[in-house]
Amino acid sequence: MTPTTNTPRVIRMLAQARDAFAMAVGVGILVLVASHCSGCGASALSLHYRAATVATVAVDGAHRVAIAETHARLDACGADVACAEAVGHDMAPVGLAVDASRTALSVWVDALELAQAAGEDGDVLGALLVAGARWLALWDPLAAALRSVGLEVPDLPPLVTGLLGGVR
């Protein structure tokens, strides 16, 4: 190839680079405006609200799966009372795990409600993160309890684990 035949290609590349730069600047300006626009950006409280909403659905789903499994096992027992009592015994750890998760979720959402009233200062948000992280820490034990009776729950999305996963 000669420099002459490369010239149109170089010009095209420069034009593409210019367009890409202009687009990047445009997107950057949009992000900057959005992040400083009161009420239209995703605030920390809004992020917690979204994560807690997903957590609520997850806990509710775990509850319903556990209850459905209990009824299925009881139906299989028929009139065998000892079998029914064994179902209660086997499902008890699952019930405790779901209830522990629900209690931690309740604390987190209560903290979110208080934070909404108190405003987004550093201490409030720190306490909110800790409350959320405590709920997240109970998710693996809950999943293990469900697995112990042959059930599984879906993985939590990055929306939740990304917000709370790094908190200790």
Next chain:
Amino acid sequence: MIPAGLGDAVGELVTAIVESVAAGKHANADALAADIRALAARVRGMPSTTTEIERAVQEHIRKHGGGE
């Protein structure tokens, strides 16, 4: 094999993620506060799994004559 109810749970989780992303775009602080209050009420209204399991077992035993 998917255990009973798990398919629903997965579907609802996906729906919740989509809805929560949409819900995250609150027009103002009052709208967010209202949604947080509604979420708190929903969580407080969630039943105890332990209690429901125990109740299901006792009702099953009673239904089959074991409690008489």
